[in-house]
Amino acid sequence: GTHLDSQSVSIAHAMKAQQMFEQGREKISSTHNFPALPPDILHAREEVRRAQKSLEEKQREEEDKLFVKFRVDRELEEKKIEREVIDEWEKKLQVLTAKYEDDLRRKKDKKTERELTLRFTKEKAELEQNMTLKRDKKREIVRKQLMEKEQETTHSLVSKFSKEMINLIQAKEREVLVENGVDDQLAASYSMIQLSQPPPPQPPCRHKRDLYEDPSIFEQVDQQAITVAESEQTSYTELIDQLTY
Template sequence: MLEKVISIWMFIRTHRIEIQWKKDRDEQRRLEMKHRKEEDDLYRKFQRQREEEERRIKDEIRDEWEKELERLTHRFEREMQMKRKRDDQNVLTLRHQQEKDDLEKNMTLRRDKKKESLTRKMLEHERAATAALVEKQSHEMLELINEKRSEFMQAESLYLEGDGMPLEEVEPYPSVAPAPAPPALSKFQVYNDPVEFSSVDQIAISVAQEDQKSFTDLVRQLVGRCGSDIEKARTIFRWITVKNLNTMSFDDNLRGDTPMGLLRGIKNGTESYHVLFKRLCSYAGLHCVVIKGYSKSAGYQPGVRFEDNRFRNSWNAVYVAGAWRFVQCNWGARHLVNAK
């Protein structure tokens, strides 16, 4: 009789959890759709700004070209009037044509350099704007997840206590990001060998071969079977590093409801590994930050000073296993080059 009661209780509890899971998923999807609209608006703004700047450069170069061409033509006509011999006029004509060709080449080079400089400046601005938007959206997603987590734990606590069932003593994941501090436990005290993550790694590799229509579905497939926050972070890390985003080519007609279509920031050059990792962590309810600085990467030689933009890098810190842990997705996904 007791076994039957426990079985019924487990069935009801599992059913309640599934209903709550679907309800939370739907709310998470709605928030994601709101975020996607914000991203669409931002990318459209980027596109308008790029088009406007390109038109401005084109108009500037055209005005310069017309003025310089007018100057050359005026000089040519004046010199032609002074020359009476046909041979001299032929020489002037050839020289004038060569000057026009040189002018066109110079104007083209100037236009290309201006466009290149503009692209770098705008891309830097767009990356900063995208990072700020992801920061805001990640905060909103974490707030939603923390709210639902709190509601579920409170309801579950009352439900279990009402049935006289024991409550598990589990340290809750912090709803507010803890202050930076060195971890109390070393990495080797958390896990001994990466092989311990072989099962969640395989989940990430399998999910990477499938289609998902939203980050919500993607992350839930990744972390649904994870037993700890460190496994959640690991499977997100592994999913990202399976894909070499630096060498991926994106179709201009890419549908938005495909895995690659979701990575619009990568396609537009405004999102990177560390921003994507932060975004996905927020969908899993994990605190994550982006850290900017310098790193001794491939090409660094002993004694080289960190100056200008050389060796600039970014990475993440994610709060798992009771502490902030560093993650470098970019290095995890690439091979060293030009390294002796």
């Protein structure tokens, strides 16, 4: 019959893909010495990182444009409210003034004129106060509506960005695998990210005690996190790269 060994094409491809990504997950020792990745994985990692950074820059530009739109929309709504309240104030003040002037024409003496003037001044102050309260209430309602709209839009944008990034990473990993001689169809089944969309928030499926007995095993990881926190990063891609290297 046909002789099959590790050099057979299909088996060799499967072994290549499996070796590239499973070796990439292993650490050289329990103390997490670096580097812990073989050359193929280091190359794949660098290719993915460059692609991630490029996409993140594009997404940041899109995000900046959205925030500019938010600011412009808020300013336009603020001007609209101010204009509406001023128009209403001027119309009501015109009515109040016309009534005052009409009452003055029908006055009988100086005492009545003083009383009318005092009443007009008081009513004008009350009108101004009421219009100020009305303007502030309108502002609060519109701000709340805009905030809810902005939150929904931002949430949709973040979801879109997450899917774009996951799709990019999967496509880039597949591309690197194929470049390293792995069959295209088989490469699609081997990915460091198996998810097609971000996972939903949920509690951990295991207790800490099921994973480790002594927290000292995290000392190296903790120190790495502290070191990264004390340094500066220009992008999320750079931050994640430093935390997971």
